[in-house]
Amino acid sequence: MSSAKSSAGPSAPPESAAAARKTPARRADSPMRSRAAKSSPSSIDPGSRGKILVTGAAGALSQHVIADLRERGYETVGVEFRGVADDYPDTVDYVVDFNQRPFEDVFREHDFVGIAHLGRIRFTQSTRGRRYSENVVGTTRLLRLALKYGVEKVLALSTFHVYGADARNPSLIDEEYPMRAANLMPQIVDAVELENLFNIHLYKHPELNIVILRPCVIAGPGIKNEMSRMLSQSFAPCLAGFSPLMQFIHVQDMSDAVIAAFEQNHPGVYNVAPDDYVSYQDALVMAGCRRLFLPSIPPSLARRSIRALGRLAPPDYMIDFFKYSVIIDGSLFARTFNYRPSHSLAELLGHYRSAK
């Protein structure tokens, strides 16, 4: 990332493209560089609005957020977990696990005014244990460091999955609704725990000005979550007799929401979703997918057929998200931050159709 690269100084030896990726380990090999970065009074460039740590910097959303933050005069430092990608884009400055000691070096080397915690190991990316360790325990460390180094603003990206999928869910779920996923689908308990962690800090440490965003399904170019994967395929599984209502937000609109939450200080928990809806099967048709109908009853047969499809289907413990609607009410965020998404559903799903 440009700001971090510049902080390394012109004395940095020439490096190959791969070796140019910075890690705390490499920085330890070059103490002069880190000293120079730390001692420099201009680790925040003149005219800069401050330096922001962006986690999950290899992700499509983070890339949008980093570009938008820079456009608004912020400097950014991108951090990514180890082992989530083979090749990291330019937005990644550090590849480090939050649980490990070198992570603090990132805070020592930069004077952050804010953190955009967008990085989370996805449900399908690793084991439940690793997800818990990185997403929950790692985030505890991130928050401790944020307090220690006087960060003024922390934004956390959560997910609508925390509400859980259930036949009895009301529509337009608001922020006060219980996070039932912990009970309904224990496999994704790390998402709920992550939220609880931020909620505790939200009230215990108001100086961090924590904002938690719970977006609906994020989709669009570069997004690799479960739903985006379904929409990108030629065939996508459907459970016969179920076509839950869904909400989608374009990755650029989500980036705008993150920026709005960063620039206007209204700490709290907010759903982020457009006031527009489409059924799952309609979404598949609009995205140019052929529907592959699977038996929905008995539930054990449905799970077995989902498992048989392997990577062509979502994990079987998320099956209820493809049966029951989880419609969230994004009106509080829209009102508080004067926010309105600019991409239509047709435009968003049309992207997947045109990519086929």
Next chain:
Amino acid sequence: MRTRQFLKPRTVSREVDDIVNNLPMRNIGSQGYDPWGLNPDTAKITFTAVRWLYERYFRVQALGLDNVPGSGRVLIVGNHSGQLPMDGVMISFAVANRKEGARLPRSMIERWFPSVPFLGNWMNSVGGVIGDPKNCAKMLEREEALVVFPEGIRGSGKPYRLRYQLQRFGHGFMHLAMEHNTPIVPVGVVGCEETMPSLGNMKPIARMLGMPYFPLAPLVPLPARLFLNFGKPMTFVNDARNEREVEWRVEEIKDAIRDLIDVGISQRKSIF
């Protein structure tokens, strides 16, 4: 989507098309769905069958429809009967089918319906909404009309020997009406009890199928004549000091519904 596209031009008459097109649907999004799943195209296809049931099969007579306001939030509260939610469908169609102030009141459905393949999606797409207080509150905030049966399955699943005897009313609807400053229009439904007279509840089968009840009743609804009598709107100030006071207000509604049922029974010359 494709089923709808196939069925709509083949089944929907111009009259039904006009009925649905005239309904205010301000919460519908760009893809033809509102947040509770209502889809006007599916509603048109369904209304084709409902219209036939309303006019030809059950020969519904709806009186006092003017008491349902043409706009703004309102709760239409009635007696529940007939094993199937046919009463809710007929009340909704009666209000949607009127010449002036037509609107589509949303029926509250049992919480287990969404877990039934095809049925759950279909009920949502024609205006059914699970009877959750949060759902009702959100809908009232959006100035919708709701059909509520406070008896729930106690009313719909009761045996024929208890016909036209109101079962215990939940208080949720009264709290909603008071908190959201919403008028209540009572409605007395006569005839639904005879569409599917039940001799009893076969509990083991119901348990096995995960249903709230499984009636020992005809397999299809019988063509009984239906009478819907809508009463004057009733409003309640949100100043109840305890649940006992709420209960008295619920009793006022029950009395109004009892009176309307008596009117309906007196109007009926023959059951079929």
